[in-house]
Amino acid sequence: MKHADIKAAAEALFNEQRNPFGxxxxxxxxxxIPDAVRRCRWIAVDINASAxxxxxxxxxxxxARLVPSFDSDYPATAVATKFIAGAxxxxxxxxxxxxxxxxxxxxxxxxxxxxxxxNLAWAERAAPLAPGTNGIAFPVHADRGHCGLVVFLxxxxxxLEDMLYExxxxxxxxxxxxxxxxxxxxxxxxxxxxRELECLKLTANGNTSEEIARLLKLSVHTANQYxxxxxxxxxxxxRNQAVAKALRLGLIE
Amino acid sequence: xxxxxALLQSDTLGSRLASRGDLxxxxxxxxxEIGADSYMLVAIVHDQDRNDARIVSSNWIFDAIELxxxxxxxxxxxxxxxxxxxxxxxxxxxxxAPDAGGLLTGEEARLLDVLGHAEVYSLRLNVGRQRLFAxxxxxxxxxxxxxALMKAQLKCCYALSTIPQLVAAAAMQDPLSxxxxxxxxxxxxxxxxxxxxxxxxxxxNTVNSYITHAIQKFAASNRAMAIATAIRSGxx
Numbered sequence: 001m002k003h004a005d006i007k008a009a010a011e012a013l014f015n016e017q018r019n020p021f022g023x024x025x026x027x028x029x030x031x032x033i034p035d036a037v038r039r040c041r042w043i044a045v046d047i048n049a050s051a052x053x054x055x056x057x058x059x060x061x062x063x064a065r066l067v068p069s070f071d072s073d074y075p076a077t078a079v080a081t082k083f084i085a086g087a088x089x090x091x092x093x094x095x096x097x098x099x100x101x102x103x104x105x106x107x108x109x110x111x112x113x114x115x116x117x118x119n120l121a122w123a124e125r126a127a128p129l130a131p132g133t134n135g136i137a138f139p140v141h142a143d144r145g146h147c148g149l150v151v152f153l154x155x156x157x158x159x160l161e162d163m164l165y166e167x168x169x170x171x172x173x174x175x176x177x178x179x180x181x182x183x184x185x186x187x188x189x190x191x192x193x194x195r196e197l198e199c200l201k202l203t204a205n206g207n208t209s210e211e212i213a214r215l216l217k218l219s220v221h222t223a224n225q226y227x228x229x230x231x232x233x234x235x236x237x238x239r240n241q242a243v244a245k246a247l248r249l250g251l252i253e
Numbered sequence: 254x255x256x257x258x259a260l261l262q263s264d265t266l267g268s269r270l271a272s273r274g275d276l277x278x279x280x281x282x283x284x285x286e287i288g289a290d291s292y293m294l295v296a297i298v299h300d301q302d303r304n305d306a307r308i309v310s311s312n313w314i315f316d317a318i319e320l321x322x323x324x325x326x327x328x329x330x331x332x333x334x335x336x337x338x339x340x341x342x343x344x345x346x347x348x349x350a351p352d353a354g355g356l357l358t359g360e361e362a363r364l365l366d367v368l369g370h371a372e373v374y375s376l377r378l379n380v381g382r383q384r385l386f387a388x389x390x391x392x393x394x395x396x397x398x399x400x401a402l403m404k405a406q407l408k409c410c411y412a413l414s415t416i417p418q419l420v421a422a423a424a425m426q427d428p429l430s431x432x433x434x435x436x437x438x439x440x441x442x443x444x445x446x447x448x449x450x451x452x453x454x455x456x457x458n459t460v461n462s463y464i465t466h467a468i469q470k471f472a473a474s475n476r477a478m479a480i481a482t483a484i485r486s487g488x489x
Binding site for chain 1: 337338339340379380381382383384403404406407408410411412413414415417421440441442443445473474475476477478480481484485486487488489
């Protein structure tokens, strides 16, 4: 257990550096992708899966699809991921919008594969996400509307109902950690001033520039300037996008 | 055999909830399994600038809900003690509450204790994109089994996933139509009305009317606020 303690301490330290605003809760540490891959591999080992992958559901309602974050071939991309992120994943994306129930599929070519999953309460059978293997997909959610899928593949997956809840819980916590990784945005976060964030937050609450100026005892010109600056720093084209970006990044609540 | 007895039996094999009655017996059974005396399933609804608790199902006595007040319940559900699946939950212990980050006043804490909620756990439930909260409480602190509670949290998510219509109606977090949601999403990506019109292949007037409807449905005062509300509730 000593190793685990050291790891936890290192993660905590890392989290502190990653989240200068203290957004991170103490249990959903932001990690690096290699860390996340390792954590996912531990889950895979526990259910005897040979491959895994973590995907985000892209927020675009136009054509919701799965965007790969990593899979068991990290840093390369596994063949299975190409199937999952392609057309095979579309039905699963729809499913995860309304349900949190895990979905499994069994390949006919593998003897007795149905029985592995059939005893799982609540889990549903679905069309295969990747051909030639058994698999199970766990819908996961994190703060600020992040939605995703953790998938395990393998012909020898073994999963008892009692373990299902724990495995899914671990997928949730892993996904929450991955959803916090925002390497390219971390530096921008720091450069946005407290005042600029205040103005953005008030904009998100429906206030106009005039109202913000009155509330913060600034001139309208200054309030507008803060908003323009924060929009630029967030690399947004207008205020609406700046508000959306700041919320999605967790800069404002 | 009564229907609740049938549900108790079939639960070990997993089951579908069909009605509010099923929902109640599911939660009663789950509460018994984890050592809780009471449960409450709550949706948080955004009403103007404050959040209100909408109680979907509960076995709290009516007076307790009245006395504690929905504002306090909403505060509990959205407070720092509420955990997502996969995080070890921490209880609100009424006896220690005034120290617990100023969540309750001493009087409110005493009231909770007297009403049989000496410890309260607050769990976030994800049912697809909808979000609900489950409060489990016991008359004595330390009675609720934590590992069982963590499993129960996922079980709640699964069970509620079988009744998406009921959950959506209760949570009312997504009042938008598909088109309205699409428009709002593109506006949140910084697109102007004209650009959204091109993307969706409709006229600018139509786009504006979709967005106006979305703003009205959220009781927002402008686009930025509608976007913020939609993102906060995970709709876009």
